[in-house]
Amino acid sequence: xxxxxxxxxxxxxxxxxxxxxxxxxxxxxxxxxxxxxxxxxxxxxxxxxxxxxxxxxxxxxxxxxxxxxxx
Numbered sequence: 001x002x003x004x005x006x007x008x009x010x011x012x013x014x015x016x017x018x019x020x021x022x023x024x025x026x027x028x029x030x031x032x033x034x035x036x037x038x039x040x041x042x043x044x045x046x047x048x049x050x051x052x053x054x055x056x057x058x059x060x061x062x063x064x065x066x067x068x069x070x071x
Contacts, residue, residue: 003027006035006047013037013045024049032056 001007009022022035030053037047 001047006033006037006049009035009037010045010047013039013047 003024003026005022005024005026009020009024012020012022017039019036019038022037024033024035025031027033027049031051032053033049034052035047035049037045039045
């Protein structure tokens with residue numbers, strides 16, 4: 001994995017020995033991922049990526065709708 005946002009999250013988990021959270025948007029064009037990384041007791045780290053593209057699109061549509069309705 002060469003995504004700088006994911007690598008920063010995993011590196012932070014390894015260096016600080018705590019769960020780290022981040023966002024990545026360069027893994028796949030047009031997609032947005034939440035990244036959770038946690039250090040493992042045996043060494044290394046586990047990273048979980050959640051595709052939140054549809055949620056972000058729905059939130060943007062909601063904000064745009066409310067802006068259009070403002071007087």
